[in-house]
Amino acid sequence: MATIFPQFRSLEGADTLYVIEGPRHVTEWQPMGAEKWMVHQHYASDYPRYQWVTELLACEGAATDLSSEEWEAHVHKRNVVSASTAPGRVPWPAEVGAWQRSAELGPLTTFGAEAKSERMAVVRTDADVRWALRSAPDQPLMVLGGGSNVLMHRDWTGRMLHMQVTGVQKLADDGDEIEVVVGAGESWHGWVMRSLDEGWNGLENLALIPGSVGASPMQNIGAYGVEVKDRFAWLEAIHRETGALERFDAERCAFGYRDSLFKQAEREQWVIVRVAFRLARTSPLQTKYGAIQSELAVRGWDQGTTHRQVAEAVMHIRRSKLPDPEVLGNAGSFFKNPVISQAAFEAVVAAHPDVVHYPAPNGQVKLAAGWLIDQAGWKGHRRATCGVHDRQALVLVNHGGATGAEIWALAQDIMQDVLAKYGVQLEPEVNQIGL
Ligand SMILES: Cc1cc2nc3c(=O)[nH]c(=O)nc-3n(C[C@H](O)[C@H](O)[C@H](O)COP(=O)(O)OP(=O)(O)OC[C@H]3O[C@@H](n4cnc5c(N)ncnc54)[C@H](O)[C@@H]3O)c2cc1C
Structure with missing residues (x-):
């Protein structure tokens, strides 16, 4: 049976307390005088430390199991309670x-x-x-x-x-498949490049997506035929109310198109602290996208292609199509590609026979939101401070000094216009905070 973390231990004969946060992470609380705790973090990156955590978990030696209530009572004995800490909560130093x-x-x-x-x-x-x-x-x-x-x-x-929880740790390696756990605060692109340097392949199509590793399962990031769910092993998250650390496998994450449990049923309940990936040295290449094939051919890399070359091709395509946020503020695709029923699609295609579309699961049809926005005449549209990118109609941009309200007003005008012209409701992909 899986161990539920955190687990609490005390050391017999001493006041030292341990919180076992996960199979390789222990927080040690050492008494300092009569009032204070000194808190140390231990990460079991080598075998002896891993063994120590295992023994602590098994209550071997002088360690005693504590319930969370007992642990709270011990912690209360010696602490400086901060003014903002609500009564009844564990007062952290x-x-x-x-x-x-x-x-x-x-x-x-x-x-x-x-x-x-x-x-x-x-x-x-x-x-x-x-x-x-x-x-x-x-x-x-x-x-x-x-x-x-x-x-x-x-x-x-x-x-x-x-x-900013960082760190990359290999957990298993059978000579081909590798399981690696990565801190949620690591840069996504930095991690993709690191994995390729190590020969841990499978994430190459997701190169140059901005953001952190911890956010990648939130909306199941994807590009060029690969989604994070395809290489996902598990993640660990801390519950916002109880502080409990739990492990989520792919099934529990309920991944969908730019979607997961963390955007739906359990929205705003968890803080993701680390994500594990299952990669392989012999991971099959995903080069079916026309743009990748042409880019590889232009570079003469279409024979005996390496994973690194696919990443280079993807990066080149992305740089040529998408604005660099360092230069022009944006959050990538502002809208999701709408997924509609076959009946709704038939109505759209009857009026607009050239509508760009793809098959979607359960007999549904995915429309290209960029095509709808472009055809509705919005590509390159500019207002005082914000606008629609001139090469990619899905991307709204901040030309300088735009407020969230101004960008949202533009997004709403686009949504209304697409609804009026095509009968299709667009939905934002970008998280709207404080709307
Ligand atoms: C130029 C550009 C191109 C892009 N291209 C793509 C693309 O090709 N494919 C794609 O899927 N996305 C793309 N994106 C969108 C974006 O990069 C991804 O969604 C990325 O995963 C967001 O990561 P972040 O760390 O910046 O998340 P943030 O913007 O910081 O947060 C996003 C949401 O996740 C929550 N969150 C973040 N971290 C955690 C955590 N550790 N625990 C719990 N909740 C958390 C936040 O509260 C927020 O609701 C692009 C964005 C840009 C700017």
Whole structure:
């Protein structure tokens, strides 16, 4: 049976407490004088430490099992209770984390719309996450990764966790297949490049997607025929209310097209702290997309193609089609490609025989939102501060100084126009914060 984390232990004859956060992560609470705790993080990256965690889990040696209530009672004996900690909650010591007040969000999001967060904490460990969850629990909470899939409509009046849990660790390797766990705060593209350098293949088609590893399962990121679910093994997330760490396999994540459990039934309930991937040295290449094939051919790489070459081709195509957020603020595709019933599709195609479409699961049909927006005349449309990109109609851009409200007004005009012209309701792919 799977172990449920966290597990709590104390050391017989000493006041030292342990929180076993996961199979390879322990937080040690050492008493400091009569009032304070010193908190250390231990990551079991080598065998002796892994063995130590295993023994702690099995209560071998001097370790005693504690219930969460017993652990809370011990913690209360020696602590500096911060003023913002609600009574009855575990009072985490001040040195675990700190809130930055009135943090600027413009530079932390790729749209660059100006907004502030009332409180912001950089979280680097599971313990930091738990501290932030338990501190000021009455305030709304949001997790920010790379900020490449959010539009801030107004200031965030609550707590924001800036996810920075890092680390890449190989867990299993049978000579071909590899299982690797990656911290949620690692850069997605950085991780893809690292995996290719190591010869751990399978993520090459997803190169150059901005953002963090932790956000990748949120909307099951995808590009050029591959989605994160295709290489996903499991993830670990901390529950926002209880602080419990749980493991999710692919089935539990309920992945769909730019969708998952974390955007649907369990929206805003979890903080994803790490994601594990199953990759393979002999992973089959996915080059069926015409653009990839042509790019490989232009470079003379169409024979004996390597995974790295596919990534290079993908990066070249993306750079030629999509605006660089460093230069022009944007969040990639603003809208999802609409998936409609066969009957609805027949009505659209009767009026617009050239509509770009693809088969979708369960007899449905996926329409190209970019084509609808382009045909409706919006490509390159410009307003004072924002507009529609001139090479990719799916991408809304901030020409400088746009507010979330201005970008959203443009998005709404596009949605209404496409509905009026094609009878198709577009839905935003980008997360609307504070709408
Ligand atoms: C130029 C450009 C191109 C893009 N191309 C693609 C593409 O090809 N395919 C694609 O699928 N996407 C694409 N995107 C969208 C975006 O890069 C992805 O959705 C990415 O996964 C977002 O990651 P992030 O860390 O920036 O998330 P953020 O924008 O920081 O957050 C997105 C959402 O996830 C939540 N969240 C973030 N991290 C966590 C966490 N650790 N735990 C719980 N919740 C969390 C946030 O609260 C928010 O609701 C593109 C974006 C840009 C700017």
